[in-house]
Structures are given as structure tokens and as C-alpha cells.
Amino acid sequence: MxxxxxxxxxxxxxxxxxxxxxxxxxxxxxxxxxxxxxxxxxxxxxxxxxxxxxxxxxxxxxxxxxxxxxxxxxxxxxxxxxxxxxxxxxxxxxxxxxxxxxxxxxxxxxxxxxxxxxxxxxxxxxxxxxxxxxxxxxxxxxxxxxxxxxxxPEESAGRRMQTDFIAVAPFWTVGQTIDYMRDAQDLPESFHEIFVVDPAFHILGTVSLDRLLRAKRPVKVSDLVNEARHLIHATDDQEAAARLFQRYNLISAAVVDESDRLVGVLTIDDIVDVIQQEADEDIKRLGGVGDEEVSDRVWSIARSRFPWLFINLMTALAASFVIGLFQGELQKMVALAVLMPIVASQGGNAGTQTMTVAVRALAMRELGPHNVLRVVGRELVVGIMNGFIFAAIVGAMAVYRFGVADLGFVIAAAMMINLIAAALGGILIPLGLNRLKVDPAIASSAFVTTITDIVGFFSFLGFAALWFGKM
Amino acid sequence: MxxxxxxxxxxxxxxxxxxxxxxxxxxxxxxxxxxxxxxxxxxxxxxxxxxxxxxxxxxxxxxxxxxxxxxxxxxxxxxxxxxxxxxxxxxxxxxxxxxxxxxxxxxxxxxxxxxxxxxxxxxxxxxxxxxxxxxxxxxxxxxxxxxxxxxxPEESAGRRMQTDFIAVAPFWTVGQTIDYMRDAQDLPESFHEIFVVDPAFHILGTVSLDRLLRAKRPVKVSDLVNEARHLIHATDDQEAAARLFQRYNLISAAVVDESDRLVGVLTIDDIVDVIQQEADEDIKRLGGVGDEEVSDRVWSIARSRFPWLFINLMTALAASFVIGLFQGELQKMVALAVLMPIVASQGGNAGTQTMTVAVRALAMRELGPHNVLRVVGRELVVGIMNGFIFAAIVGAMAVYRFGVADLGFVIAAAMMINLIAAALGGILIPLGLNRLKVDPAIASSAFVTTITDIVGFFSFLGFAALWFGKM
CATH class of the missing domain: 1.25.60.10 (MgtE N-terminal domain-like)
Known part of the structure; x- marks a missing residue:
């Protein structure tokens, strides 16, 4: 192109x-x-x-x-x-x-x-x-x-709407409407439908331009009108408006005020930007960067990334604290230090997978009251399945590498526990944040890795302490 | 709503x-x-x-x-x-x-x-x-x-196009065109512009419906025509087509075959789905899940997540191998085992931040030959800045917790190195993959965390070995 x-x-x-x-x-x-x-x-x-x-x-x-x-x-x-x-x-x-x-x-x-x-x-x-x-x-x-x-309000439909539009009375004919459009001076640059309103500017419906073009001149506008099914309130969030456009394949939609009077029109080109923005926001929030853009200056980037890194540091310190509880065991058996990051890392990855799907499904309204239990159950089953497989793999590897069969059982059990924790954390944390009206994209990541790090280190070193302590 | x-x-x-x-x-x-x-x-x-x-x-x-x-x-x-x-x-x-x-x-x-x-x-x-x-x-x-x-081909414009459209000759008048549309039977369900073509169906331009409506009946179509600036080839990738729509705020665009003959029309409602799909794909690939959907069955989910977890396991094993090189040091000083995940974790997080911005900027064509050097330089500076800050924080904490000043220097130096490695890896890996025509979203994550894990553990344990070995 x-x-x-x-x-x-x-x-x-x-x-x-x-x-x-x-x-x-x-x-x-x-x-x-x-x-x-x-x-x-x-x-x-x-x-x-x-x-x-x-x-x-x-x-x-x-x-x-x-x-x-x-x-x-x-x-x-x-x-x-x-x-x-x-x-x-x-x-x-x-x-x-x-x-x-x-x-x-x-x-x-x-x-x-x-x-x-x-x-x-x-x-x-x-x-x-x-x-x-x-x-x-x-x-x-x-x-x-x-x-x-x-x-x-910011990010509302009222901010995104175009306030120039064409509105006619229902008793006008197609001919009158066309003549009006030919003569009018301050029409919007381009438009895709006209609106039919009563004298108080309450919206009665819309007529798309192709219907208008195909109708004969004497036909009344009221005979062509489509019910305006998808009204948007000026105070509605732009994201909700974007979902309507996307779901119902709209090209434009009427925006009404609190008394249901027509005040503007939203068009798909503005909405495409909103869709892009919202997806971008999700990606960046999941990646732990704020509203950063590739064109930002060094100082604003360093400043905007700092809080996320600081939160991550807290998570890492918590994990380090858990490890510190088992200094005695680590001293006795250095193999534990060599193997412990594997359990935590697999958990972090599995948790991120579940969380990513959950965050997107919530944003797209694909995860609602009807299917939430099924999805949680499914994640649990997937966690158990992958838990079994990776427990077997790392267990065998640990035995092969260190020649201690018990070490294999310990790491396998810890892997199993952590992948189940990852599955539950990955789905329940976004659901919980969503229930609390916090954007799950913004905070899930930190919570999920905190859980998988802590459960990972604690279960591995804890099992080791129990198992080898006994002997 | x-x-x-x-x-x-x-x-x-x-x-x-x-x-x-x-x-x-x-x-x-x-x-x-x-x-x-x-x-x-x-x-x-x-x-x-x-x-x-x-x-x-x-x-x-x-x-x-x-x-x-x-x-x-x-x-x-x-x-x-x-x-x-x-x-x-x-x-x-x-x-x-x-x-x-x-x-x-x-x-x-x-x-x-x-x-x-x-x-x-x-x-x-x-x-x-x-x-x-x-x-x-x-x-x-x-x-x-x-x-x-x-x-x-799959995911091409030819797959997404609508093959019903209205095409007229340039010498037709507005009146003729409107009459033709009133009589025609198999028109598309809704449309936003008509196409002007020569007898061989080469496209000459487009006329939007609002222009047609506002013109008088005797006006020739050729007087209203807009140059068709944004032609799409049927074999073009749907993602490229979506970028054109988005960039130029298009509502519909002509699709032509290899001889530049009009064969169909792409409309914004299909493109909105493509935009959504592509953003979704990026999010999911960054999160290490394939084309998974929230409605998928357990078996297909477990199967699609397995390869990503397996790759992560390889990464974790590589990190574990690096740790294994320093078993002697870990034995002598268990504090190293307690602190080592902090360096790796901060690096992973910082690398993911940089990578997220880079992957999105590449997808949106905001990161090109003109600004690539500036962006890489900027990431390096941000890495050094955050490196300094977090080196100071964790260095002080390590000294406070373990009472060994030298440990503070070791972890500070390792943190500095790893945040710089994270910055460079986070930007250079997506750029490299993009150069190799691999989607950076799909593979960057694994590469970046491999680098930050290995550099993190190696630099921390390696500095410790050098520093404490000397004494």
C-alpha cells in the first residue's frame, strides 16, 4: 500500500x-x-x-x-x-x-x-x-x-461527540430533506445518517443515507425511520459507547442529554481511536507501564515506571523474607537454593497466562455471572493438569541432577501446589478487582506474582524443611 | 445503556x-x-x-x-x-x-x-x-x-471484503445514479460510498453518499469524485488494511486485484473487528497464551498453554544452572540465596516495561528508522537512572538486614548491571525480532526474562564470588 x-x-x-x-x-x-x-x-x-x-x-x-x-x-x-x-x-x-x-x-x-x-x-x-x-x-x-x-466528564461520550448534525421533522418528505441538505451551510464535514426529532428535539429515530437515497422524493421521512436502538447518554463512559459500536457494528449513534434530547453524534472514526486506546491501556497496564508513549521524554518515562518497579521491589522483598525463614535449611542443603527459583518462576508464568485471558474477557464482557463459575472451575482443572505434568518433569530433573530422590518429591509437590495457586490467583484476583470497580489490568499482575512467588518459595522450602527435618 | x-x-x-x-x-x-x-x-x-x-x-x-x-x-x-x-x-x-x-x-x-x-x-x-x-x-x-x-490468503483483505458494491461510470449524472440505486435489487445491506470505474472496472475514484445527496440531479458524477487515495490490494494483510483505516479515518475502502480492477469493498465494521483482534493477539502473546478464548474447553486450553510454560521452564532451568555455578559461595554465605531473587525479579519487571512499550510502538508503526536510535538511547538512560535509584535502595536494605556493608555494594552493582541489561534487552529484542519478521509480541517475553534472570543471578553471585573471594 x-x-x-x-x-x-x-x-x-x-x-x-x-x-x-x-x-x-x-x-x-x-x-x-x-x-x-x-x-x-x-x-x-x-x-x-x-x-x-x-x-x-x-x-x-x-x-x-x-x-x-x-x-x-x-x-x-x-x-x-x-x-x-x-x-x-x-x-x-x-x-x-x-x-x-x-x-x-x-x-x-x-x-x-x-x-x-x-x-x-x-x-x-x-x-x-x-x-x-x-x-x-x-x-x-x-x-x-x-x-x-x-x-x-473526561472520557465521556459528551467529550467525543460531534455537535453538528442534521435533524429533521418526521413529516418532512425525502425531497424536502434533500433540498435542505443542498442549501444548508454549516453541515458537518461528512455524515452517515440523519436524525428525526420532535419539536423538543427528542429523538424519534434515524435514517441512513443509503435508505434516503433509494427512496422517492415524495416519501415521508417517518416511513423510512429506523428506531434509534442504541442511544448513548452524553455522560456515558466512552468505553461503554465503544462497546456498543463494536457489538452492534454501528457507524454513528445519537448522543442525548439527561432529558433525552439530541445533543450530538458519535461517529465510528472517533470510536476506533477509543477502541485502540483502551486496548493499548490494557496492554500497558498489564506490562506495568502507565500511560507512557514511545515519544515521551526520559524524565517522564523514568518517573512513570518508578512506582511499578517499586511495587515489584516490595513483592521481591516479601519473597526474600519468605526465603529468609529457611536459612537453616538452605545452609544444610545448597541444592534448595539452586532449585527454588524454578517453582516460583513457573507459577508466575502460569498465573500470568490465566490472568491475561481473564483481564481481556472482563474488558470485553465475555466473563459474566452466567459463566464465571464454569471458568473458575476450568482454570482449576487446567492448573491441576499442568501441575501434574510439570511436577513430573521437574521432579525427575531434580533427582537426575542431585541424585536425591526425596528432593524430587519435594519439588514436585511444591510445583503442584504453586500451579494450582497460580490458576486460582490468576482468575480470582482479576474477578475480585473487577468486583471492587478497580481496573483488573492495572493491579492484577503485581498481586498474582506476589502470590506465586510467596507460595512457590514457601511451599518448596517448607516441604523441604518438613521432609528433611524428619529424617 | x-x-x-x-x-x-x-x-x-x-x-x-x-x-x-x-x-x-x-x-x-x-x-x-x-x-x-x-x-x-x-x-x-x-x-x-x-x-x-x-x-x-x-x-x-x-x-x-x-x-x-x-x-x-x-x-x-x-x-x-x-x-x-x-x-x-x-x-x-x-x-x-x-x-x-x-x-x-x-x-x-x-x-x-x-x-x-x-x-x-x-x-x-x-x-x-x-x-x-x-x-x-x-x-x-x-x-x-x-x-x-x-x-x-488467510487474514488478507480479500477474505474480509464485501463483494456487493455500487459502481457507476464517470459520465453518469447524480440523477441517473440515484435512479439506478432506487431500482437495483441486489444492493449491499448498507453502504457509505459508491465507486466510479472505467469500462474495464479500473477504479477512478469514489463518491460519498453525503456528497451525492447534496448535489443537484444534472451534475455529473465525475464532478463529485474523490480520488481513491487509499486503495487496498486483495492480497494485502488485513492488519495493514486496518492500519490504513485507522490512520486515515476511513469508513470504507476499495479493494482491487492484481490488475487494479475493483473486486470488493472493505468497511469499517469488519475493520473494527480486525483492530480488536490484533490488539487481543498482542495482549495474549505478551501474556504467554496463544489464540485462547475464555470460552475454550479445558483440554484445548491446557494444550495451548503448555508450550509457553515449557519454554519458561527452560528459562528457569538456565537460571538455575547459573546459580548452580556458585554453590560454593551460597554454602559459605546463605544471605546470597535470600537476596538473589530480588535482582532477577527487578530486572524482569524493568525489561517487561520497556518491551511492552516497544512491542506496541512497533505494531503501531511509531518506532521506525528515524527515531529508533533516540528511543534506544532513551531506554538506556532510563535504565541507568532507575538502576541508580534501586541500587541505592536495595544496597541500603541489604546492609541493614545482614549487617554486611560489602553485601550492599555487591547487590547494588548487580542491580545496576541488571537494570541496564533489562533496558537494552527490552528494546533490542523486540527490534531484532521485528527485523527478522517475527512478531515481537510472541517471543520477546521469554527472551527478555531469560536475559534478566541470567544476568541477574550471574552478576549478583559473580560479584559476590569476586568480592568475598578476594578477602
């Missing part, structure tokens, strides 16, 4: 540009080098020519990969030619850094050309002072609409 | 149904219990009444949560009332199990009402024998189209 992009970019002028993306769909080194040279030479003409036919989403990707200082420099060089929509494609930290560098008048100017949802998306991450400074430069009517969206 | 669904389901008949979803957006226990009772009583009337107004996506979710034996039973009970589209919402293993249970005639019958992309989606997972048995019962024209899609 890189081909089309290249062709398209080369076409408009005779200049030989390097291709924007390479064969792996990455921004090409040649293009980036030329652009960086233009920025460093303050060559506005060259920078504009290079980016003239680049889609705003790609401009966003370019900004993300530039050095932090080069980002506002490029925007200043491009001037009018910079489409602020590109900023919606950036990670939050990058966007805020850029906006703080640019003069508020430039930002306000750029914002005026944006759709309302994009403008809100850009404004919402700024602190109140910067935001007010920009809003002050925007005409009152638009400012009012932006402020209304900003009044909804 | 559960409210609207409830209202809508209660409306059509007077019967008092339990709500489909509870306040957490899970399928409600009450609804599922009633449905299971109906299935067990073989009460077709009750089963149909319960599911009459349930969206096919929710029917899919219901099937997923039923016991494996109840799934085909419900479909048989519903008979004609079962919409096979529901099967597209299922996990692959569940879908295949159900299809193998149902008589081929029932499946073929149900398939005929599906859009071509949905039919392909259902057929592609079956083995050739079952698939041919079903295809044999489908009329030749439809069979031909399905076979053509099935000829494209």
Missing part, C-alpha cells in the same frame, strides 16, 4: 520527493532526513512542499517522530498550511508540549477550522489557564459549544 | 422478560437462566420468544456463554428464527464446534442470507471437507463468489 501513497505524493508537482513511507509502512528515513534538514535550515518553502500532499494523520505521525524541539518549529514554518487536525493524532504528552510552545493566537486560529469534537479533543488536555487563553480568542457561539462539551 | 436495550426488548410483546444485560453490561444471570431452562425443556416457543428482539450480536454473546452442548441445541430450537450472522460474533473455536454439530443443509440454508464477507468469515475456519459439503448446497453464482474470496 505504500505504493499508492508514493504515487499520490509524487503526482502534484515535478519535484522528486522521497517516498513518505518505506516498504514496512514506517515513515521513511529519506523523507524524515529531508524534512529535518528543511526545519534546521528554516526553509519554509521546502517544508511546505514536502508536506503539501501529506495527509494530516501522517503529519501527526511525522510530528511524533521529530525531536521535541523540532515539532513547534515545523508547525511555525508551515504556518497556514498546517492543519490542526494533525494534533488529534498525537499522543497526549506530545500534544500538550506542542500547544504550550505555540502562541495562543496561532492555536485559536487553527482551532476554528476544526470539527467541534476535534477541538474539544485538543483543548481537554490543557490546564485551565492555557485553555481559557485559547477559548478567549474563539468567537462566542463556537466557544459556547466547546464549553458545553468540555463540561461533560 | 442497558436501559434502552431493556425497553426495546420488553416492548414488542406483553410477556415479562428479564433484562438481557445487567447494570455492568454483562449478560444478566436471570435472562441466561430462563434461556437455559427453555433449552433444557426443549421449549422452542419460549426460546424464540426470549430471543425474538435480541440483536444477532447479542445472540452471539449468548452462545459464547452457554455450555458447549447447549449451543447447537439453541440454534436447532430457534430454527428459521436464528440469524447466522450471530456466528460471526463468536470465537473461532466456538464457531467451528457449532458448525461441526449442525447438519450441513441447515448451515448452507443459513449462509445464503448472509453478506458475502460474513459467509466467508464463517466458512474459512472449517476444514476443507466440511466446507465443500456446505458449498455444494449453495447456488453456483454465490458459490463462485465465495470461492473467489476463499482463494485469497
Amino acid at each position: 505504500a505504493d499508492e501513497l508514493t504515487i499520490e505524493r509524487d503526482a502534484p508537482n515535478g519535484d522528486e520527493f522521497p517516498p513518505l513511507r518505506d516498504e514496512n509502512d514506517n515513515l521513511s528515513a529519506a523523507f524524515m532526513d529531508e524534512l529535518v534538514a528543511a526545519i534546521e535550515a528554516q526553509d519554509a518553502g521546502r517544508a511546505r512542499a514536502l508536506t503539501a500532499d501529506v495527509h494530516e494523520a501522517d503529519v501527526g505521525a511525522i510530528l511524533e517522530q521529530l525531536d521535541p524541539d523540532q515539532r513547534p518549529a515545523l508547525i511555525q514554518l508551515l504556518g497556514d498550511a498546517f492543519d490542526f487536525t494533525a494534533l488529534t493524532e498525537l499522543d497526549e504528552t506530545t500534544r500538550v508540549e506542542i500547544l504550550e510552545e505555540l502562541p495562543p493566537e496561532t492555536v485559536a486560529e487553527g482551532m476554528r477550522e476544526l470539527d467541534s469534537d476535534d477541538a474539544v479533543y485538543i483543548l481537554e488536555d490543557l490546564d485551565k489557564e492555557d485553555r481559557d487563553e485559547i477559548l478567549a480568542q474563539i468567537p462566542p457561539v463556537e466557544r459556547l459549544a466547546l464549553n458545553r462539551s468540555l463540561d461533560y | 442497558a436501559d434502552e436495550l431493556t425497553i426495546e426488548r420488553d416492548a414488542p410483546n406483553g410477556d415479562e422478560f428479564p433484562p438481557l444485560r445487567d447494570e455492568n453490561d454483562n449478560l444478566s444471570a436471570a435472562f441466561m437462566d430462563e434461556l437455559v431452562a427453555a433449552i433444557e425443556a426443549q421449549d422452542a416457543g419460549r426460546a424464540r420468544a426470549l430471543t425474538a428482539d435480541v440483536h444477532e450480536a447479542d445472540v452471539g454473546a449468548i452462545l459464547e456463554q452457554l455450555d458447549p452442548d447447549q449451543r447447537p441445541a439453541l440454534i436447532q430450537l430457534l430454527g428459521d428464527a436464528f440469524d447466522f450472522t450471530a456466528l460471526t460474533e463468536l470465537d473461532e473455536t466456538t464457531r467451528v464446534e457449532i458448525l461441526e454439530e449442525l447438519p450441513p443443509e441447515t448451515v448452507a440454508e443459513g449462509m445464503r442470507e448472509l453478506d458475502s464477507d460474513d459467509a466467508v468469515y464463517i466458512l474459512e475456519d472449517l476444514d476443507k471437507e466440511d466446507r465443500d459439503e456446505i458449498l455444494a448446497q449453495i447456488p453456483p453464482v454465490e458459490r463462485l463468489a465465495l470461492n473467489r474470496s476463499l482463494d485469497y
